[in-house]
Amino acid sequence: MNGKPHYLEIVTHDVDSLCTFYTRTAELQFNGPDGDLGGARVAELPGGSLLGVWAPLRNDEGPLWRIYLRVDDLDTAVGAARDAGAEIAVERMSLGGGHGDIAIVLHGGVEHGFWQTG
Structure with a gap:
């Protein structure tokens, strides 16, 4: 895992x-809206990270900020998070367009994302 935002x-x-x-x-x-990223509108930040803005995808999802850390092995990162007491909110999910795979975990009342690029 490299852990870079x-x-x-x-x-x-x-x-x-x-x-x-x-x-x-x-x-x-x-x-414009990217269908492969749930309709997110994306901008590149200085340093190459991305900022995506989108509407809630779940009924229970309110306004929030969520960071996705880049990882080399998504399954290892999710397993380590689970071992550290995290609850899995979104299991491994493949994104279209060659964007890679993501997962979201809950720990400390905060949502954390992991992203393995394609």
Whole structure:
């Protein structure tokens, strides 16, 4: 695992307004909705990490920030998280478009994501 932040995700009920906010305040340039990433609008951050903004995908998902750490082996990372007391919120899920696979765990009342690139 290399642990570098790969993707910062913001879930909001007003995607376009938040993208406009970051475009105006941080000069980020967002693409259109990406169907392979659940309709997220994505911008590249300085250093190469990505920021994705999207609407909630689950009924129980409210506005939040979630970081995905890049890992070399997703199954190993999820197993280590489970061994450390995390609950698995989203099992390994393949993303389309060659983006790779993700998983989300809950620990300490916070959602944490792991991302194995394709």
